[in-house]
Amino acid sequence: MSYVDGFVVAVPLDKLDAYRELAETAAAVWMEHGALSFVECVADDAPYGELTSFPRAVQQKDDETVFFSWIEYPSREARDATVAKVMADPRLEASMKDAPFDGKRMIFGGFKVFVRR
Secondary structure, eight states, X not given: OOEEEEEEEEEEGGGHHHHHHHHHHHHHHHHHTTOSEEEEEEOSSOOXXXXXXXXXXXXXXXXXXXXXXXXXXXXXXXXHHHHHHHHTOHHHHHHHHTOSSOGGGOEEXXXXXXXXX
16 A cells, blocks of 8 residues: 655745755655655645644744645555665755755654545
8 A cells, every 4th residue: 555755834935946946856856766756735725724724733924835745655665765765865965954944844744545546
């Protein structure tokens, strides 16, 4: 069964070009090392909720937008192997030193696919 890493992050509006560049590089690296897909989605209809919401979860500021992203792998084992290779790949090292988002507010986790149609 497939395995997915999911991410939600707030990105400053004035850093969208830098974020796109990072995402394009990251997508190439992850795909080269075994990911099945790499998807970055920018909020279009994600209102600030009373109790919970994507913007609330990442403490979105007025000058930011929210990205919801995921990477799919064939299995948890494949994900673990891919992530190990990605973390050792020097192409992302420079990009992450000056990341165009606040990593402390990123939400992430690994998920087993439960239903797929």
